[in-house]
Amino acid sequence: MSGFDNPFDPDTQLHRAGCSCGRHHSQADHDADMKNEDARVSRVVESAVMRGLFPDDQMRRNFLRAVGAGTAMAAISTLFPMGAAKALAADRGKLEKTDLKIGFVPITCATPIIMAGPMGFYEREGLNVSLQKTAGWAVVRDKVQNKEYDASHLLSPMPLAMSLGLGSAKQAVDVATIQNINGQAITLHIKHKDKMNPKDWKGMKFGLPFDYSIHNLLLRYFLAEHGLDPDKDVELRNMPPPDMVANLRAGNIDGFLGPEPFNQRAVYEGFAFVHTLSRDLWDGHPCCAFGVKEGFYKEFPNTYAALFRAIASATDYAHKPENRKEIIEAIAPANYLNQPIPVLEQVMTGRFADGLGKVRNVPDRVDFDPFPWQSMAVWILTQLKRWNYIKGDINYQAVAEEVFRATDARKRMAEIGLTAPKSSYMKHTIMGKVFDPAKPAEYLNSFAIKRT
Amino acid sequence: MKKRLSLGQKSTLLSLALFGVILLIWQLATLPDAQVVAADVDPEYAALMGGGTTTTASSFPTPAAMGQTVWEKLSDPFYDNGPNDKGIGIQIAHSLVRVLGGFLLAAAVAIPVGFLIGNSRVFYAALNPYVQVLKPISPLAWMPLALYTIKDAEASSIFVIFICSLWPMLINTALGVANVRRDWLDVSRTLEVNPLRKAFRVILPAAAPTILTGMRISMGIAWLVIVAAEMLVGSSGIGYFVWNEWNNLSLTNVLFAILMIGVVGMALDSIFGVLGKRVAYQE
Structure with a gap:
């Protein structure tokens, strides 16, 4: 049976091979x-x-x-x-490119990107994806810029920073989807269990994954809200997550705001406790993104569409709590996260030991949502400006709309039956304070501690 | 009558005794602490914390656990579970290919250039300042520059191997060539040997031991550097393996990798040792 036959022609035989309309020899x-x-x-x-x-x-x-x-x-x-x-x-036209290299950093934030491999989301779209575990964010950035990776897991502030040329050569990068929301935590050494109030944290040292990370921006925000100047009152150090755990054990740092599963891993090792989940700072905050270098979707439109469908469906699949068990099995092996399953289970189900003797139950400790809200991008930009990563004036909305492809994501999500919000902007509440994306400059001015 | 032990037997016995002492100290140092499980701890909490009985993956392994890991890894060295999980044999092969690539490139540049500056005082004096400045630079310091200009991680790591293997070979070749006995050169001049023949039949054999020493040093450095380079940017290789296992905080696997790096390094060194003996001559 051929798909080329006119099914409205009564003489066509849809269930038989060969030319059936009779008008052709073959x-x-x-x-x-x-x-x-x-x-x-x-x-x-x-x-x-x-x-x-x-x-x-x-x-x-x-x-x-x-x-x-x-x-x-x-x-x-x-x-x-x-x-x-x-x-x-x-x-779903012909794919321009089927063999793709996609980078990821082995943390649970990358769950949709990783699971789409072993669980067949890429394959279903006709893509042959090689998932490349990468040693750090700077390497990810370089490999995206060098086109060694066709697409990659990125920290959500990275595409904005790269597009603005902050901390690297200027190279526009597009955010196709957000990967995970929530799913980070502030973890402290067990010796600080009496210092629950952040006001007592003066002089402490904290580990962070990267300058252009939501972790950096959230920890700075958190400290500043408690009256500590993140540049003067504490020491912030960039290091990869396993080094955070090792340095915390050795006492070189007092705590870190890091990605999972490393917070839970530190707790599991018995020398740390979870102080604050990032969802308690900003419920629904973006963490990591799925990005491609500018021009990818123009050069390979069908491949981009297929990739988007695979990632968005995987993200949606990961959002459903009933699927988490299966996902853990898929992402735990050495080829992907290479982490013990008991730790991943606590992260992904939200039923976890807090390190202080209590079992906590926070089902949305980690969550997944593909829609790239431009208001999130505006918030990230206000904070990059606040801490002087962005020097000079900036048109927040223009940059956000250029980098976070919300309109495109909305259209593509609708096509595969996912509900996308109607607007690309919304008000966010961070530690009880409302952020209005229409007034970024006023928002920035409202902070007492800032570098501008 | 008591049989005297030969020197070799004595040293072997001493080596084995040392190994036993190290194992004993290791075993004693890693004896598990007696776990005190308080009665009032919530059993679910205890379970989530790993039951309080099992030692976690990141604690220092006992010699037995280490032995088991070595056995497991070596009994299946060539498995391939995707781009980020390959057997130790494949990882070492990836590293060796990079090292050989960079090393051969360096040899192709260093030996001819070394010949040139060893033969000519002018060239030697002209190039010497560059060599002196470039030689002490840590090869890894080149990495960001390489990534930025070459725009390829694989080629960058080969470049880093190239740049670190270059200097010892270059200097040793120049030294070897410059120190060929004047008598031999005079003889070849008397016999009116053409320059190419002189280079291959007189200078090269005469300088070969020095050149090989340079190559041996270069190979040693290259093997040191590849591990660090792969930890930084690798997507395969023994350095990547170390990083990947460190990411899992698995000290057992990291120790295993350290052991393998040592063994392979020793093997590479002994190959050049054998080659060195073959070109050595008595004056």
Whole structure:
């Protein structure tokens, strides 16, 4: 059975191989007539719908003979959104590039990117993805800029920083989706268990993954809200997550705001406790993103579309708590996170030991949501400005809209049946303080501790 | 009558005794602490903390645990579970390919250039300042520059190997060539040997032991550097393996990798040792 046949032709035999319309000597001649891509896609969709409606081919042919093709088409169109189905199928054109290298840093933030490999999300879209575990954020940045990676897991402030040329050569990077929301924590050494009040943290040393990380911005925000100047009253050090755990054990740092599973890992090792979950600072904050170098979606539109579908569906799948168990099994092996399952379970289910003798139950400790809110980008930019990473004036919305591809994501999410918000901006509440993305400058001015 | 032990037997016995002492200290140092589980601890909490009985992966391994890991890894050295999980044999092969690539490139540059500056006082004096400035630079300091200009992690690590292997070979070649006995050169001049023949039949054999020493030093440095380079940017290789296991805070696997780095380094060194003996000559 060929998808090129007109299913509204009563003489076409949809359930039989070979040229069936009778107007051609061979199937090849028949196909040559159907060169027009649009016509082909329409036929494929119509055939699929007709096959679905009439499992018995004889029945379909009788029906068409009785009512005529035009009437049948109109009748079926009212029942089934033929136009939408055709538009959807047209988007799934030939992939320009099927072998892709995607980078990730082994933390639970990368869950959708990783699980899409072993759980077949890439394969379903016809992509052959090689997932490349990467040693650190600076290396990720360089490999995205060098085009060694076609796409990568990035910290959500990184594409903004790279697009502005902060801390690296200026190179526009697009955020296709956000990966995870929440899922970070402030972890302290057990010796500080009496210093629950952050006001007592003066002089302490904290580990952070990267300058352009939500971790850095959230920890600075948190400290400043408690009256500590993050540049003067404490010492902030960049280090990879395993070094955070090792340095915390050795006492070289007093705590860290790091990605999971390293907070829980430090607790599991018995020398640390979870002080504050990042969801308690800002419930629903963005953490990591899935990004591509500017131009990728223009150069490889169909590949980009397929990649988006794979990542967005995987992110949606990871959002559902009932799927988490299966996901843990997929991402724990040495090829991916290389972490003990008991630790990952505590992170992913939100039922965890806090290190102080209590079992806490926070189901949304880690969550996944693909939509790249531009208001989140504006917030990140206000904080980068606040701590003097961005020097000079900046048009917050313009940069946010250039880097976070929210409009595109909304359209693509709708196509695969995911609900996307209607607006790309919303008000966020961070530690009880409301952030209005329409007034970034006023928001920035409202802080007492800042570098501007 | 008591049989006297030969020197070799004595040293072997001493080596084994030393190994036993190290194992004993290791065993004593890693004896598990007696776990005190308080009666009032919530059993679920205890379970989430790993039960309070099992030693966690990041604690220092006992010799037995270490032995088991070595056995497991060596019994299946060539498995391939995807781009980030390969057997130790494959990882070492990746590292060796990089080292050999950089090393051979360096040899291809260092030996001809070394010949040139060893033969000519002018060239020697002209190039010497550059060599002196470039030689002490840590090869890893080149890494960011390499990544920025070459724009490829794989090529950058080969470049780093190249740049670190270059200097010892260059200097030793120049030294070897410059110190060929004048009598031999005079003889070849008397016999009117053409320059190419002189280079290959007189200078090269005469300088070979010095050149090989340079190559041996270079290979040693290259093997040291590849581990660090792969830890920084690698996506495979023994250095990447160390980083990956450190990321899992698995000291057992890190120790295993350290052991393997030592063994491979020793093997590489002894290859050059053998080659060195073959080109050595008595004057």
